[in-house]
Amino acid sequence: MNTVVLGKMRRCGGFTGRLQTGLQKSGWLKAVSAVTGRFGGAGLWLAGALLLAGCSDQAWNNPHPESEASANILYSSFSERPKYLDPARSYSTDESRFIDQIYEPPLAYDYLKRPYELIPNTLTAMPDIHYSDADGNEVDADSAAVAFSTYHFRLQPGIRYQPHPAFALNDKGESLYLFASAAESEQYRSLDDFIEQGSRELVAEDYVYQVKRLADPKLLSPVRALLSDYIVGMTEFSQIASDTRKALEEKAGKQAWLDLRQLSMAGVEAQGRYDFTIRLKGKYPQFKYWLAFHFFAPIPWEVDRFYHQPGLAERNIVLNWHPVGSGPFMMTRNNPNEVIILEKNPNYRADYYPVEGSPEDVAAGLLDDAGKQLPLLDKVVYRLEKEAIPLWTKFMQGYYDRSGIASDSFDQAIRVSSDGIGLSPEMTEKGVTLEKEVVLGSYYLAFNMLDPVVGDKGDAKSRERARKLRQAIAIAYDQQEMISIFANGRGEVAMSPIPPGIFGYQSGEEGINPYVFDWVDGKPQRKSLDEAKRLLAEAGYPDGRHEKTGEPLVLNLDTTTGGGGGSAMQNWMIKQFKKLNIQLNIRGTD
Secondary structure, eight states, X not given: OEEXXXXXXXXXXXXXXXXXXXXXSSXXXXXXXXXXXXXXXXXXXXXXXXXXXXXXSOOTTOOSOGGGTTSSEEEEEESXXXXXXXXXXXXXXXXXXXXXXXXXXXXXXXXXXSSOOEEESSBSSSOEEEEEOTTSOEEOTTOTTOOEEEEEEEBOTTOBOOOBGGGOBOTTSSBSOOOSSTTTTTTOOSGGGOOOXXXXXXXXXXXXXXXXXXXXXXXXXXXXXXXHTTBTTHHHHHHHHHXXXXXXXXXXXXXXXXXXXXXXXXXXXXXXXXXXXXXEESOOTTHHHHTTSGGGOOOOHHHHHHHTSTTTGGGTOSTTTSOOOSSSEEEEEEETTTEEEEEEOTTOOOOBOOOOOOHHHHHTTTTTTTTOBSOOOSEEEEEEOOSHHHHHHHHHTTSOSEEEXXXXXXXXXXXXXXXXXXXXXXXXXXXXXXEEEOOSOOEEOOXXXXXXXXXXXXXXXXXXXXXXXXXXXXXXXXXXXXXXXXSTTOEEEOSSSSOTTSTTOOOSGGGSOTTTEEEETTEEEEOOHHXXXXXXXXXXXXXXXXXXXXXXXXXXXXXXXXXXXXXXHHHHHHHXXXXXXXXXXXXXXX
8 A cells, every 4th residue: 555645736716815915016905996896816706896875774784884885995804813913923815915005025016917027116126136156256147156146125215104103203303102111101002092193214224124023033933944044144143133132131121122223134234225235145036026025024113112112012002913014005993803994004105006907907997097096995994704604695785895705605606607607697787796816826636756656766667657657647637527526616727836827837738738638629638538547557557456466556645634535525536546446545644
């Protein structure tokens, strides 16, 4: 008996906030057109065309104030409380949907271009990269002597932060809110109690400060270990910050604030008001994609100091609860047990909706707002909805502008035909629109390549037999059938690890997997089961039995979804192997 997990990749539809929040200058919210929402979803999403129209008799289950009926507001929902709103710690798509509208990393993605293309966000241009050898001499990018890559950034002047009490100053230019003890801050029970607010310009030092925060062990950033392998001096800075904080807390107490400006990191440096550099070890081409993540969004030292004042953390007046940024929106209410509200940042820079797009974008109305200043919304209201059925009911009543399609409502909303997936007549009559997009992710089952039967072990003859066995299984395992049955037809059978929209993806005949598909009449067609059986026989298992001993071929599927083959999905998988008379044993594992 041997371990195997299947070797054909798939993609299924499903909402992922990361896809939406990462595909334009400052997050998908500012790409919304009017209140009905024209922005890219992932999988299937419905957008309502009608909102409540200020009726005199408000419905009992309307979650929104009647006074907002005609306002420029997008109503949406969330199902789980966001754990982290600090950009150094957040690594969840559920949190990104909020903070990626507030924080601005140096780079972003063009909203409409496909394949997805990085563009400057707060920068004047894409980073300028210089390469050098171990002695500091500049070398060509292709040189084998490259020891360091130095990224040069230049910020757009005039970008300002949202109003916040951390920036409030008195007549002497000093911070208005500084407390020496918890007793002094006692009267401030919530952030709303800080009446005075201020702002200031975004500067290079703010980005440098955030990189230092990523290196600070106390923050437990999930990317610190990985980035420490590349950013020069990050490992050393982590130790320095830890030692300095220990000494500081021994002297001033556990609540003492460590000003990271006082500690230097060899690989990060501000060079003037608007310029800074990040130096990497060797070459790391993927680093540019990290620069579009909120991990690299700026945090002003004033904000860090403000939230570390005595007594505030006990009242949840912390950065992890109240984010501060320069993006198009600011969080004005955070009650994760009821509602989270984002409102337009009055200090947001001049930023405009894209003016270029594909013919498909034009047809979908995605260029109707070309050239308009962003954001297009005044407010976004997220209501807590833990259950799918109440959310769907309120969407159908017009109380929410968007809704995913749960299994309970799929038949009501969708019609699947030979032409593909479309709306039901009921939805069309209500003015609902359907948004479809392939998720930027690949889901797969994989063979254990160390296994002596299905893997790449042994002599050349053994490896060739195993290769044919893998190909036979990949042909018999009908992923399209799985998508049709278990994903309501939402998904594409992958031809490679690269999904559509990513550079390197190949479409058409050139991009098919030739081991599993043939190109017939302008589309891929799965090879026949007879071809799979032929390969199986050549692998030494005619009709699923060992050619010499006659014993049946039994393969194990190790999976975290539990063993025993009790679920419908597992029963379906067992039937796929039965096509070749291979016995599949499903084993639960951690």
